[in-house]
Amino acid sequence: MSTTDLDRPAPDAQPARPRDRAQYVLALVLAALGVYTVVDARGLNVGFGDPIGPRVFPYVIGTAMVLLAVLLAIATSRGDLPQAEEGEDVDLTTPADWVTVAKLVAICVLNLLLVNVLGWAITGAFLFVGAAWALGSRTLLRDVLVGIVLSVGSWYFFYSGLGVQLTPGILDGIL
């Protein structure tokens, strides 16, 4: 269920903003995706005695995607607004906080770059602490303790419980 709050317009919205320009960007991305799907499929060989072949499905899907993108652009120009999803912790009355999102993404990227070097037991804890900090937690010491318990605990759970060795990284031999 998502309904936009009509009686409390977002502070960044000008009165009677007729269209959501970001939807044009979405339409462009979708169209590009559709075109790429079709172009990618053109390079496939159709075998002998294969009436459908590997191309038909991507052709249909790619073409439909382009068509949907066009329809979305038209709908947007007519003032069709999306209903962004609401949630218990989501406050749509304020503009999006891109700084927090960027922090979270950066922490996820750091984790995937470092996980095979430092090992899950370290980066897992870092992921938890970093994400909590990015989202505004100020209880750093407690977060670090919880993060270490989670990451080392999950490492041992996988190692002894399931026989899966998550990357030990630099702690190889210590764990």
Add this chain to the structure above:
Amino acid sequence: METLDLLLGGFAQAFTWQNLAFAAIGVLLGTFVGVLPGIGPAMALALLLPVTYGLDVTQALIMFAGIYYGGMYGGSTTSILLNTPGESASVMTAIEGNKMAKRGRAAQALATAAIGSFIAGTIGTLLVAFFMPTLAEQAVKIGAPTYFAIMLLSMVLVTSVLGASKLRGFIGLFIGLTIGLVGLDQSTGQARLTGGTLELADGIDIVVVAVGVFAIGEALWTAAHLRRRPLDVIPVGRPFLGREDWQRSWAPWLRGTALGFPFGALPAGGAETPTFLSYIAERRLAARKGRDDEFGHGAIEGVAGPEAANNASAAGMFVPLLALGLPVTATASILLAAMQKYGIVAGPTLMTDQADLIWTLLASLLIGNTLLLVINLPLAPIWAKLLRVPRPQLYAGILFFASLGAYSVNRDPFDLALLLVFGALGFAVRRFGIPVLPLILGVILGPLMELKLREALDVSGGDLSGLVNERLAIVVYVLVALAVVGPIVLGRLRPRSAVDEVRDNQEVER
């Protein structure tokens, strides 16, 4: 009576102390994760998949059954105490349930939800058990053309019947279909949309897609719009029902079950529609008795009916899943992916190949359902406390476990990168109001659909008549046509329905 013997055989398999322990752990874990705000049963299953890696098939299935029902119950707890449905099927529960809680009747709301879930789940699972053999016999006769038609029907129903905007529904579906294309083509082995990477040659694991779109997407979306105010969680004692509550609940439970099961069993995409219909029905029946003044202020019937419908449809979902190998909800698709990890091929031959396993699964579902009631009624106050987890740590924990799940499968950072990409997609679909269910269905059903289409047309030598040479296929195509044309015609005929009324009331309340 043969069915009964088989089911008892399943019980014999499932009923060991060890298995009961696994079921109990599953229920606890499922409820624990399901209670966390913003996590529905599909995400609970996806996040908890790694936990079952070391188990044998029977134990894993029993644990899944527990997690599944636990996750659903956890979702209804959150809806009632926080007014925050974790998934669309709990939306109706939240309307009256949260009002009841605000009037100090949280315990009764939780109790009617739990007992209604138990009754509906039990009846639904028994129905699955009794239809299963007949269905399996019929399903073997279904050929590729009919399969293709049924999948088309499922997609059309999910995309056009649910959700406010058909255009966005189709956009979701086709994004999913595009994701489903990635990997080696099934019959010629040529790479499609892999961009030349080897990691993508096997295609994209549905679990990575689901966890990315649901969990990471939710975390990023919340990060962008975090509500900086304390939540008001309603404290709750031990759930119980008074005499009058019982009298008012039992009929809605049964009616909700009757509505929910067929919707789950037909490939019509989940519990949203039957919960909605159940709510409307209870409201009208109350109006007829002149007792509808409570609706909108916490009527117990409005919790009992939809919650039963939700669980009955969750049980009904096993019919297409087990008989045809067709997952019709996000949750079903995760279950299917989990089964495939154990080499179980869902489909018409499942009943003959793996009969023992299926009866064990059905027995496990009944056990899991019963344990749910036994474990969760006394634990309700503890679950309510869980709702107070500070938000930064909550979402950090979700990110942690989502990453752990994605990383542990192949121990490859590439999967973490993929997870983040789907997290970005999850953020985008939330921002643009694109429904998630069609997207997930597209990922799952796309490859299957292509396979069946090619099978059907290979047999006919490429002649399109190969798609309609089964009588059942033609019937299904007629249904597809009705599903497309029906809403348009009805929309013209009906000036205003009760459905619109409920929708409007909700909008006013928000």
